Amino acid sequence: MQNNSSDKHRLAIFASGTGSNARVFVDYFDNHPRVEVSLIVSNKADAPVLEMARQRNIDTLLLQRSAFYGSEDLLDELHHRNISFIVLAGFLWLVPAYLVKAFAGRMVNIHPALLPAYGGKGMYGMHVHTAVKAAAGKETGITIHWVNEHYDEGDVIFQKSCPLEDSDQPADIARKVQQLEHQYYTAVVEQLLVNNFVQTDYTK
Numbered sequence: 001m002q003n004n005s006s007d008k009h010r011l012a013i014f015a016s017g018t019g020s021n022a023r024v025f026v027d028y029f030d031n032h033p034r035v036e037v038s039l040i041v042s043n044k045a046d047a048p049v050l051e052m053a054r055q056r057n058i059d060t061l062l063l064q065r066s067a068f069y070g071s072e073d074l075l076d077e078l079h080h081r082n083i084s085f086i087v088l089a090g091f092l093w094l095v096p097a098y099l100v101k102a103f104a105g106r107m108v109n110i111h112p113a114l115l116p117a118y119g120g121k122g123m124y125g126m127h128v129h130t131a132v133k134a135a136a137g138k139e140t141g142i143t144i145h146w147v148n149e150h151y152d153e154g155d156v157i158f159q160k161s162c163p164l165e166d167s168d169q170p171a172d173i174a175r176k177v178q179q180l181e182h183q184y185y186t187a188v189v190e191q192l193l194v195n196n197f198v199q200t201d202y203t204k
């Protein structure tokens with residue numbers, strides 16, 4: 001039974017923006033016996049997610065593009081901090097091969113649509129929801145997947161859909177999707193880490 005801090009799974013959350021999902025992770029794993037959010041990584045110095053991390057006394061790391069793509073120094077940094085698992089939550093830079101390889105089976109992403117639809121480069125944030133609206137989609141949802149070297153192409157771990165009304169505008173779609181993200185992302189990561197298994201029905 002793992003029950004002290006050194007035995008915990010230590011998460012690094014990579015985020016470029018608001019960090020609402022990162023905040024849900026911080027709250028969900030606060031005082032969790034097996035998992036802790038140990039580091040918030042961002043590529044944007046003024047990203048609100050970094051301010052949130054500072055307020056919660058969580059270590060932060062700011063990435064420089066040249067070092068991220070031109071060296072493997074980040075691996076030493078993550079190793080030094082005993083990071084065991086990476087959660088991408090609104091991280092907009094493509095993950096380089098060295099990081100994919102080092103964290104194979106230990107790095108997940110969430111996408112705000114039902115992949116393989118509405119994925120790939122440039123498909124993030126409101127671009128996704130606007131495209132769903134333009135296609136008059138009857139449903140949308142979330143996809144949690146392993147990370148590989150291509151945007152949104154890693155193996156799917158979990159998907160959850162929600163119905164759309166004809167009257168739903170992109171902002172309404174975004175709200176519905178964000179609700180699913182906040183409800184399921186933490187629980188799926190917890191299942192992966194604690195049980196090495198993901199159940200498909202989290203409705204309680």
Ligand code: GRF
Nearest residue numbers: 018019020021090110111112
């Ligand atoms: C989420 O919609 C997530 O699916 C996508 O980026 C967004 C991040 O939102 N990958 P937030 O910064 O966590 O609020």
